[in-house]
Amino acid sequence: MVFMPSLAHSDQFVAPKGVVELFTSQGCRSCPPADRAFEQLVRQGDVVALSYHVDYWNYLGWADTLASPENTQRQYAYSKSFGRSGVYTPQAVLNGREHLKGTDAAEIDGRLERMQSEGDGLAVPVRASRHDDQLSISVGAGEGKANVVVVYFRQRQTVEVLKGENVGQKLDYWHSVTDVQTVGMWDGKPLDITLPAKRMGDDKSDGCAVLLQAADQNGNPSHIVGATVMMSKPASL
DSSP, X not given: OOOOGGGOOSSSOOOOSOEEEEXXXXXXXXXXXXXXXXXXXXXXXXXXXXXXXXXXXXXXXXXXXXXXXXXXXXXXHHHHHTTOSOOOSSEEEETTTEXXXXXXXXXXXXXXXXXXXXXXXXXXXXEEEEETTEEEEEEOOOSSOEEEEEEEEEEEEEEEOXXXXXXXXXXXXXXXXXXXXXXXXXXXXXXXXXXXXXXXXXXXXXXXXXXXXXXXXXXXXXXXXXXXXEESSOOOO
């Protein structure tokens, strides 16, 4: 079952263990093991898992069918936030705070648990629900300032790679990001936002994550203090 605290009927909030953002490419021979590890995390059901396909490996002979320049830009923005001079795949970014090679699901899970125990987890409650044509987002109280970011994704897609380093492989991709939008600002006080729900369940997206994400002094994405996931229909894993 996919973790969907926004759909819980209890008034008690249970935060996800953390947020995993995997930067991957269909044209990178090192990425399929990371994509399989990422699937394990999705199926595990207690993390917010998002997969961003980047386009800078397209020159190797296969243009990633799920990639976008915006996904690549987000990874480069993280690189600036981390003080790095470049990017790599497969890269997993955890809670917007640290990164590692994204091939070991157990290592990623353990680091998220450590971050949670050390106070670098998701402390601010974030809920999302859909009512007819409206998407309602509710953010609880906390400390600091952050952007309210909505990340739209497809639950699952299978791609047959016909050229490049992964030629001949049929690969499953989960929670592949289709769009990222900043929809509001949070200043530590409770906040409610209502959006059109038409993006949910369209031809490109059947789920979304809501991230409460701070920015560094240059506007690059930084630490995530709250998050939730919502699907347009019950998840089928």
